Amino acid sequence: MSLSIMLSQLSVGMVRAVGIFALTLLFSLPLGMLVAFARMSKNGIIKNIARVYISVLRGTPLMLQLLVVYFAPFYLWHANIGGYRFAAVILGFTLNYAAYFAEIYRGGIQSVPQGQYEAAQVLGYSKSQTFFRIVLPQVVKNILPAVTNEVITLVKDTSLAFALAYQEVFTLAKQIAAAQTNFIPFVVAGIFYYVFNVLVAFVMERIEHKMDYYR
């Protein structure tokens, strides 16, 4: 197999890895906010559900969670899971990363001083105006370094989709390497993840830099 054929096969996997990455962030960043609110809820039941959710999803392997998400419909209801592979990958990743983001958001929200809420309250801001205009921008700045860590981990974690035989770049590299008894696919995959992460780190740094206008 020529290098160019190998590369073109692997590039399909790269696009899929980027797809997992982008969709996971798209869904888990907002879901994490909901989980964080649930975790900080005054309602004891909601709070405990969120606490258990976070604890279980952070306390068990993502690979296991992917398998559970994928196969559960079959074992529980004998559902046909034939066309469900990609959705299961995204769902599994989203549920897992939402748990991590929830804890990051919670820390970020709690680090905004009470005085900020009080100043806004006396000035007549509504609860939602206070949150979106006063609290959230400060939370974003506070949590960026922690979010950057998670995002970089996510780039590498996309390879775990191999557990569901989803044909992203790592799964394909493994298959091609085995079939061709050739080491090159692994090197290509490694370079891909590394370059991807360098780009991610660059973008996150730019965003952090943008937030540097205040302290």
Added chain:
Amino acid sequence: MKILEINNSRKHFGDLEVLKDISLSVEKNQVVSIIGPSGSGKSTLLRCATLLETLDGGDLIYLGDYAAKADENGNAVYAAPEELKKIKMNFGLVFQNFNLFPHYSVLKNVMEAPVLVQKRNKDEVKEEAMELLRKMGLEDKADAYPFQLSGGQQQRVSIARALAMKPNILFFDEPTSALDPELTGEILKVIKDLAAEHMTMVIVTHEMAFARDVSDYIIFMDGGVIVEEGTPDQVINHPTQERTKLFLSRFKND
């Protein structure tokens, strides 16, 4: 005309009775200072007056509108949220720690609430905000961020922010306590200027000489009660209560 009236207010935190039957009223254009040892309930009184805390008992009235009204048992019953939102526009509060919004420029700190909350015309508000900043000697800081300012400058911004809402009464909770001693003077001067313009104010302060000079009326609180009150001459120069004398003796060198 009474701007603020508080009758028989009570407030407790757990087992601690922080306000025990406190009453006070503030007339238009009046400057009232509240003095007293730390822990006597001064901040709690201001926080209840500004709806940051809820009273257990008593009345809280702004210009005849009841924010809270005592029922037959003396328990405070609060008005509906919509009514409280309107009542809130009567007052402003200047905090000890400024509590400026760090992610906003000085100008935006001052402008946002009038535009967002009071739905006033943005250009008009901007003109007024710049005028307020000029008055505070901060016209060249409009585009600066709070972290770039000294404590005294930050406190002046927070006073401008409160004034931009055109409150009928302005509360100050130890406005100079978080400042380096050499910066307190500039804030006290701003408050004196406001008094000269007949701004109605309630000021919690440990600056006795300032309180004596600026106030029409002084309240000495200790242990959640008003121990002594009257004109500055009565309370500071000729106190009758032992607790007042003892407290003031600590400020003799003022």
